[in-house]
Amino acid sequence: MGLTSDKTLALTILFAVLLFVGTVWLWPRLARRNWRAVSGRxxxxxxxxxxxxxxxxxxxxxAFGFYASWADLLGRETDQGVVVDHVAGGAGRGPVQVVSTSQVHGVSGSGxxxxxxxxxxxIVGRTTHMAxxxxxYLPPEYFQPQYRARTFPVTVVLTGYPGTARSLVDKLHYPRTAQKLARDGRMRPMILVMLRPTVAPPRDTECVDVPRGPQAETFFAKDLPxxxxxxYRVGRGPGSWGIIGDSTGGYCALKLAMHHPGVYAAGAGLSAYYKAPVDPTTGDLFKGDGRLRDRANLWWLLGHEPAPNTSLLVTSSKIGETNYKDTLKFIxxxxxxxxxxxxxxxxDSGGHNFNTWRREIPATLQWISGRLSDR
Structure with a gap:
């Protein structure tokens, strides 16, 4: 049974209840003052x-999707993706392999x-070799005959750290929300590419090209697009791609939009921070490279480099978020x-959690849709 399985949770609860009942039942028998009774208690x-x-x-x-499996929890997730190339006519191999498909749950209709x-x-990066x-998420229009020649805008959606990509589907409901907004005419149909920023697990790379290490920024700026x-049938113009993220993913979204405005026309950071941390999860990200460290600091970037031609969205809460004052300063x-x-x-209030981000996602999708083109 997997770490996120309902059966795992149910069995763990059952085991805890049985232990509690057993403790109450056996406590009178362990009331003696000898070492065996004390050890038993x-x-x-x-x-x-x-x-x-x-x-x-x-x-x-x-509830929050921190770890996807036992291996992920224990830091043993090292398996790489399998590359299957695809070209016109169905033959050949490409950097994207479709493992499985499912319908968008929570919306009416079928198919x-x-x-x-x-x-x-x-997904395997051809230059970074990161997998x-x-x-x-492909919108309904992608499969409808009248749109067979149409290209669609794309938004990359990132989790926090460590995060699981599945949580963007099941917990934050990005596909369901995008489908409903498009159906109601509040945003254009778009493709969502949902993943976590941890492309070299278990290390938190903060979307940095680590010297002599994982080239995470290049993966998101070049290999992924x-x-x-x-x-997929996606727009190739510089205005057809956006990026959204929460927490660590929010920092990555803002940084990638600012570093690569020719790739990402808009970036939204939900509960983001504005400077890459260095801690036990990241290791030494910069290897003494002061220039790399400075460019990973969005405060430094705004003060020392030309302003990038991109659109940014930041979110916070007056009560419950630690980034509130920094967000006002960043604005x-x-x-x-x-x-x-x-x-x-x-x-007005909202913590650093899924419930807060679910309240912000509809408006964020509408905002980014209005800043992207189809070409």
């Missing part, structure tokens, strides 16, 4: 508390022409530039 309390903490941990992981489709894929799983272009700093455009969503 200590053991029962310890095992029961561990079981309760396991229940809580598994439930929180299911991809009515609800769209979610494809689980493996990552992802989910691709090239792979998607090769496999003011961007407003002082003469080219970069800035928008914001500021909630």
């Amino acid at each position: 200590v053991g029962l309390l310890l095992v029961t508390q561990v079981a309760l903490f396991a229940c809580l941990g598994i439930a929180v992981n299911q 991809p022409r009515a609800t769209g489709q979610v494809q689980k894929v493996d 990552t799983p992802a989910y691709v 090239d792979a998607v272009h090769a496999h 003011a700093r961007v407003q002082a530039t003469n080219l970069t455009r800035i928008s914001s969503i500021i909630l």
